Amino acid sequence: MNKLLTTLFALSVACATGLALAQTAPAAAPAAPSQAPAAAAAKPATPASAKSLEAKIEMCVGCHGIVGYRASFPEVHRVPKIAGQSAKYIAAALQAYKTGDRKHPTMRGIAETLSEQDVADIAAYYQNLGQAGRAPLADKPSREPSAQVALLLQKGNCAACHGANLSKPIDPSYPKIAGQHADYLFVALKAYKIENNAALGRSNGVMGAIAKQFSNNELKAIANYVGSLDGETETIPESRFHRN
Ligand code: HEC
Numbered sequence: 001m002n003k004l005l006t007t008l009f010a011l012s013v014a015c016a017t018g019l020a021l022a023q024t025a026p027a028a029a030p031a032a033p034s035q036a037p038a039a040a041a042a043k044p045a046t047p048a049s050a051k052s053l054e055a056k057i058e059m060c061v062g063c064h065g066i067v068g069y070r071a072s073f074p075e076v077h078r079v080p081k082i083a084g085q086s087a088k089y090i091a092a093a094l095q096a097y098k099t100g101d102r103k104h105p106t107m108r109g110i111a112e113t114l115s116e117q118d119v120a121d122i123a124a125y126y127q128n129l130g131q132a133g134r135a136p137l138a139d140k141p142s143r144e145p146s147a148q149v150a151l152l153l154q155k156g157n158c159a160a161c162h163g164a165n166l167s168k169p170i171d172p173s174y175p176k177i178a179g180q181h182a183d184y185l186f187v188a189l190k191a192y193k194i195e196n197n198a199a200l201g202r203s204n205g206v207m208g209a210i211a212k213q214f215s216n217n218e219l220k221a222i223a224n225y226v227g228s229l230d231g232e233t234e235t236i237p238e239s240r241f242h243r244n
């Protein structure tokens, strides 16, 4: 148990420093543009394409690779499960942090260091992570909603886009939401309602129009139900990428 705790502590430190480390770590291949690391840090949009997949993922595992890992901003919640999420959606989300359509400061800082190629590689990696041999998810949700939640889901027409079982989106750039952490779903849904805030919010017009129809209590009820379903996304510890 002690060993586990030590490892977790080391990882959370790695998590906090991962960004700096990743920017100064030597690139695996020498093909990077003729930028010194210092210049690369000042101009984060360009330098990453020569990094190995391992170096790219190492920036993520300190949070997304620890089962139950919690973030504290803007309130304590588990970090989203991204393994098994669709690559197009992961790429779209990373792009939204890059452009500032999603304001979450930590994820913005991280996404800004990723090149287009990094985003594509990372998204493909996480889509497949842990999925080999997984039985396909049934179309029917693993639990029925309460009468109250059934009405809310109907009002928001959630399955029209997020698909059968809320895990088979009609477009791969839309997220699978069944079985995602309920506390994260609640934070994400509230974020679509927030406007004109530099550090909080998501400006996606589609989800904005939907989330704004609901009170926070209603969003919480929806999040608790959706999070309680069986789903395809997971947190997978990626120990082979941990150096400590
Ligand atoms: C310091 C912890 C931390 C690190 C490191 C981190 N993330 Fe995140 N990530 C988060 C948190 C917290 C959120 C939720 C942000 C929000 O509310 O929008 C998030 C959100 C995301 C999302 C959106 C998920 C969704 O369902 O919409 C993706 C995709 C993502 N991260 C990918 C990555 C990748 C790829 C890396 C590494 C390059 C990474 N993250 C590194 C904490 C982290």
Ligand code: HEC
Residues within 6 Å of the ligand: 080, 092, 093, 096, 152, 153, 155, 156, 157, 158, 159, 160, 161, 162, 173, 174, 175, 177, 180, 185, 188, 189, 202, 204, 206, 207, 210, 222
């Ligand atoms: C018209 C299509 C559409 C409908 C209807 C819809 N969504 Fe979405 N949803 C999307 C899209 C597109 C995104 C990605 C937005 C983004 O990039 O931030 C999304 C994102 C989300 C997210 C963020 C997931 C994450 O991992 O961060 C949640 C939660 C969500 N939707 C829940 C719902 C719920 C609950 C309903 C019904 C009340 C609903 N959606 C209805 C299209 C839709």
